[in-house]
Amino acid sequence: MPSSLFETAVRDGVVLKPLEPWHAPAFAEHMDRARDHIRPWVGPAFVTDTVEGARATLQRYATATARDGARIYGLWDGERIIGGVMFVAFDAGWGICEVGCWLEPGAVGRGLVTRSVALLMEWAFEERGMSRVEWRCRTDNLRSVAIARRLGMRSEGVxxxxxxxxxxRYDKEVFSILREEWDAARPGSR
Ligand SMILES: CC(C)(COP(=O)(O)OP(=O)(O)OC[C@H]1O[C@@H](n2cnc3c(N)ncnc32)[C@H](O)[C@@H]1OP(=O)(O)O)[C@@H](O)C(=O)NCCC(=O)NCCS
Structure with a gap:
């Protein structure tokens, strides 16, 4: 099959590409595999049970993207969605965005999300001139906290x-990385 437009290789043949409303059937199938694993950690509106529910999620993002707001990208292993990353919020005027992620259980432990979020951060800082990238998660979501730390983010509080x-009820932790911190951590930076 020819490769798709607008995709970026992540690793092991897995690619990252925008998720759009017409991907709803594949997204719904993925949600069937991911639902129980992600439910405690992601917003309830994201966890849908039907193709129409999946389409509504993707349409919400598409509408926001058209206004230069939130964006969503799928991690694809061939024709199968195995997870993804998103800009939960994106405010170009203020130079602030928030990134998020999820995986189905079989995709955990392969480094796919850390690499994908690094790609989003690179786009946000380099191409869009953002000043601050945020990460928010439950304090007891240890795998999510580990990603924030691996990406050089600092905890700003609970x-x-x-x-x-x-x-x-659970506590939530806010992490962030500023443009100058990201610049300083890049290979070859002074
Ligand atoms: C949060 C979540 C996406 C993290 O998944 P993850 O697989 O730990 O994250 P990554 O894809 O970045 O992979 C990192 C892991 O892959 C391992 N790994 C394997 N090969 C690797 C490679 N080539 N490069 C980097 N890491 C690699 C790392 O060692 C690490 O595993 P470890 O923590 O056991 O040491 C996942 O647990 C999930 O879907 N949780 C439910 C939903 C959720 O919590 N979403 C976030 C809400 S805030």
């Missing part, structure tokens, strides 16, 4: 009792 899941 939003106490600000995440609700299954009738319980």
């Amino acid at each position: 939003l106490r009792s600000s995440w609700v899941f299954d009738g319980s």
Whole structure:
């Protein structure tokens, strides 16, 4: 099959490319594999049960992208979506964005998300001139915290009792990296 337009190689044949409303059937199939694994850690609106639900998620992102807001990218292993990364928020005027991620269980532990988020950060800082990239997760989401730290982000503090899941409340941690910190950490930078 010819490779798709606008895709970037991540590793092991897995590519990153924009997720659009017409990908709803593949996204719904992926959601069937990912649902139980991601539900405690991502916003409830993201965890859908039907193709129409999947399409609504992708349409929400498409509408935001058309306004230079949020964006979503799938990690594709051939014709199968195995996870993805997104700009949860993107404010070019203020130079601030937030990145997020998810994987289905079989894709965990391969370094796919760290590499993909690094690509989003590179685009945000280099091409879009952003000043600050944020990461927010439950404080007990150790795999998510590890990604923020691997990417050179700093913890800015904990939003106490600000995440609700299954009738319980959890703390949320905010991480960020500033443009100058990202520049300084790049190979070859002074
Ligand atoms: C958060 C989540 C995406 C992290 O997945 P992950 O696989 O740990 O993250 P990465 O894709 O960056 O992979 C890093 C892991 O791959 C390993 N790895 C293997 N090959 C690698 C390579 N070539 N390069 C880098 N890391 C590699 C790393 O050692 C690390 O594993 P370790 O933590 O056991 O040491 C995943 O746990 C998930 O989907 N959770 C549920 C949804 C969620 O929490 N989303 C985030 C909400 S804030």
